[in-house]
Amino acid sequence: IHATTTMSASAPAGEKFNEALKVMGVTAEQFEAEVKKGFIAADTDKSGGIEAKELAPIVENVMNAMMEIGTEFTKSEKESAVADVMKLVDQNKDGKLDVKEFGDAMKLGVLAIASALAAKSESKSA
16 A cells, blocks of 8 residues: 555545545556455355445454554444444445445445545654
8 A cells, every 4th residue: 555645635525535546556447346356255155245244354454454554443433333334335224235335335444544544644744
């Protein structure tokens, strides 16, 4: 991951996501391909949807990456993270994420990591 660009705080969400991909050196096409591969890998029971128990290791990995950058989480934040992500992206409220919803969850992860990198970069330059 290359943190060469800082995120613009005033940019709309879609623009922030595109900035985040640039920071990470990933194209939109590469991201979409990774989402599809990730969905297949995460759907361990092959039900065609990602349930909270299948999303948990991914959310944990994102949080671990953020902690390595310097973000701190309370015990409560750690415990509620998967449920919070499911609540945010499970648009049809069926308790499972389809490919689009899973992609939205991955976008949240990219934005969170990029934001943590930008905060770390800003704290070093301050």
